[in-house]
Amino acid sequence: MLASWYERQGPAADVLHVGELPDPQPGPGEVRVRVTVSGVNPGDTKKRRGWLGSSMPYPRVIPHSDAAGAIHAVGEGVDKRRIGQRVWVYGAQSYRPFGTAAQYTVVPEDLAVPLPDHLSDELGASLGIPGITAHRTVFSDGPVDGKLVLVHGVLGGVGSLAARLARWGGATVIGTVRHSEDLDRVDPAVVSHAVALDLDNAATAIRAHAPQGVDRIIEVSLSDNADLDTAVVANDAVIAAYATRADRTELPFWPLLFANVTLRLLGSDDFPVEAKRQAARDLTAAAAIGALTVDAGDHYPLEEIAEAHDRVDAGGRGRVLVTIPA
Numbered sequence: 001m002l003a004s005w006y007e008r009q010g011p012a013a014d015v016l017h018v019g020e021l022p023d024p025q026p027g028p029g030e031v032r033v034r035v036t037v038s039g040v041n042p043g044d045t046k047k048r049r050g051w052l053g054s055s056m057p058y059p060r061v062i063p064h065s066d067a068a069g070a071i072h073a074v075g076e077g078v079d080k081r082r083i084g085q086r087v088w089v090y091g092a093q094s095y096r097p098f099g100t101a102a103q104y105t106v107v108p109e110d111l112a113v114p115l116p117d118h119l120s121d122e123l124g125a126s127l128g129i130p131g132i133t134a135h136r137t138v139f140s141d142g143p144v145d146g147k148l149v150l151v152h153g154v155l156g157g158v159g160s161l162a163a164r165l166a167r168w169g170g171a172t173v174i175g176t177v178r179h180s181e182d183l184d185r186v187d188p189a190v191v192s193h194a195v196a197l198d199l200d201n202a203a204t205a206i207r208a209h210a211p212q213g214v215d216r217i218i219e220v221s222l223s224d225n226a227d228l229d230t231a232v233v234a235n236d237a238v239i240a241a242y243a244t245r246a247d248r249t250e251l252p253f254w255p256l257l258f259a260n261v262t263l264r265l266l267g268s269d270d271f272p273v274e275a276k277r278q279a280a281r282d283l284t285a286a287a288a289i290g291a292l293t294v295d296a297g298d299h300y301p302l303e304e305i306a307e308a309h310d311r312v313d314a315g316g317r318g319r320v321l322v323t324i325p326a
Helices: 042-049 129-139 157-168 180-185 202-209 222-232 253-258 273-288 302-313
Strands: 002-005 017-020 030-040 066-074 086-089 104-108 112-114 148-151 172-177 193-196 214-219 233-241 262-265 298-301 320-323
Touching: 002 302, 017 302, 030 086, 030 302, 042 302, 112 273, 129 157, 129 214, 129 233, 129 273, 148 157, 157 172, 157 214, 157 273, 172 180, 172 202, 180 193, 193 202, 202 222, 214 222, 222 233, 298 302, 302 320
Parallel strands: 148 172, 148 214, 172 193, 214 233, 233 262, 298 320
Antiparallel strands: 002 017, 030 066, 030 104, 030 320, 066 086, 086 112
């Protein structure tokens, strides 16, 4: 099969190879998926770079955890009727050496989720890490029906899906963007009120729509927004943070304590198994009725995977996807 891999960590152009590897064979309880689109996430490029001192867990790594495609073969104990089924894949390279940047990937059958026929492979390849993270930020502390949910970075990969999931769950969504010129890019059908963080009075603007405070905050940069979050939380609110800019983030401890705030920190590789399964079910259900859409962003052919990784490392808007040749 045609695949990309690395055998040492470093810059994408220096360590990523593209070539032929043996086709993987599914073991008991596993399926082999013919990949059409592979999703690239910041977590994938951080593993490749050795972020925070992480080392190579395996001598060879095929990167990426997310994908869409169709089941090509099944292992012992898997219903053979799944062969040919369109699926989206998550967790392929979570504690596993061989991910989805290849023509075939092998995963436990639960990680290959049926993809309704009317949904695109691009959407399917965008539901894994960002979708499951978004689901966990929104629902880890229970239903959000009737609640006010503040989503920071509402145009981002996780933030945009979190906003749509919260709206699907019955919440009123307030979203933030970094710059005022981005306000017109926010979907008013999902986000009832949008606030730009470059305003001097961002907290006041949020409070105008949430005079009693917000019930949940979906946080993409806790170190940047800790004071703002403290200014807008309701009593007994939850701040669900999946990222921060400063590794050692300072918090206004006493104001948060007096507001009885729960701070939930979320790392997607280690979510409970049942939480991931529930997220997969809900993401598929929401997408099937049109409640979830994604900005497909930039597509790269497999031979340009290094450029795709550089694009993710540089940040920016939209999903980054690698198309896998037939």
